[in-house]
Amino acid sequence: MLILLILKSLPLCLSAGLKVHVPDSPVVALFGTDMVLNCSFSGVNSFNQSQLSVFWQLADTQQSVHSYSEGTSLFSDQLALGNASLLLRSVRVADEGTYTCFVRVEAYDKASIAMQVAAPYSKPLVTWEADNPKPGDVVELTCLAFGGYPEADVLWQDGSGNNLTENVTVSPVANEQGLFTIQSVLTVILEPSNTYSCRLTNPLLGDEGNASVTITAQGSSFPPVALWVTVGLAVCLLVLLVALAAVCHRKIKESCEEIRAVRTNQKHREEKEATPLIISSQR
Ligand SMILES: *[C@@H]1O[C@H](CO)[C@@H](O)[C@H](O)[C@H]1NC(C)=O
Ligand SMILES: *[C@@H]1O[C@H](CO)[C@@H](O)[C@H](O)[C@H]1NC(C)=O
Ligand SMILES: *[C@@H]1O[C@H](CO)[C@@H](O)[C@H](O)[C@H]1NC(C)=O
Ligand SMILES: *[C@@H]1O[C@H](CO)[C@@H](O)[C@H](O)[C@H]1NC(C)=O
Ligand SMILES: *[C@@H]1O[C@H](CO)[C@@H](O)[C@H](O)[C@H]1NC(C)=O
């Protein structure tokens, strides 16, 4: 705090010699990891370390970061080499912001660096609920992913790659650590069969995965199991009838032949029996 007061009371006496350097583009820190915010200074050939002041400030909160925070430190052995980088331990969402590196060696300079925090999401999960779905039914699909930062973009696509994202409501909720749960609800009118996929994109980390469901909606109001049982029974009945007809046909044919055979036998017997009669009568 003392250093801050001294720096603020100083008139802007930016030296032509001393120059503080930080990365030009924002840096991305992974949630939970350690992060080094680079800051180096040049333009002073040799200096006594007791003359050197280094001070880091988080712009959004105007908080002095280095002098009070437990989670930060400088690399003291590196200071003499012009390296005033800040080490942030176990980065949190609250650490996101613009950091300013102040350096004073007789003269004074500063530079600011933006740090963004990123956390990967869980693999998305698509769920839906409908008993006995039929084409034309309106069904809600839910895509869920959690534990990420910052807010992710959700892209819904059908099996042909068409963008269905239009009719979606996304409800992001942050937990106490500032990490988001993304729940996206897509309302679709069912087709006989289609695949619906949910793709999650983290603006800092890129593609975070996809999940999909394939919904097959039955055309008739018959529940599929009952339909198959009915078809099976019908086929069994048909086979039974054909077999019965075949058996009957054979039986009828056999009995016809039997009758014919019996009749011929009778005729023969009658003829045989008749002959002796005739003969005997002739005797
Ligand atoms: C910090 O500086 C070192 C050395 O110049 C470099 O290797 C490293 O990539 C830098 N880190 C970041 C986050 O810019
Ligand atoms: C400063 O020193 C730290 C620790 O050795 C190192 O990680 C970092 O890259 C250095 N930064 C620069 C800009 O040299
Ligand atoms: C650095 O500063 C300290 C205290 O002001 C002094 O005792 C020391 O002699 C100085 N060293 C050099 C190399 O100037
Ligand atoms: C969004 O819903 C409207 C009616 O609710 C429908 O006409 C339109 O086709 C839907 N868009 C998509 C991409 O599904
Ligand atoms: C999908 O449609 C939404 C809403 O119209 C749009 O914001 C988004 O950019 C589209 N995404 C792609 C990849 O076309």
Ligand SMILES: *[C@@H]1O[C@H](CO)[C@@H](O)[C@H](O)[C@H]1NC(C)=O
């Ligand atoms: C989903 O992601 C996996 C890898 O994570 C990839 O192999 C697959 O092609 C993706 N599916 C679609 C439909 O893009």
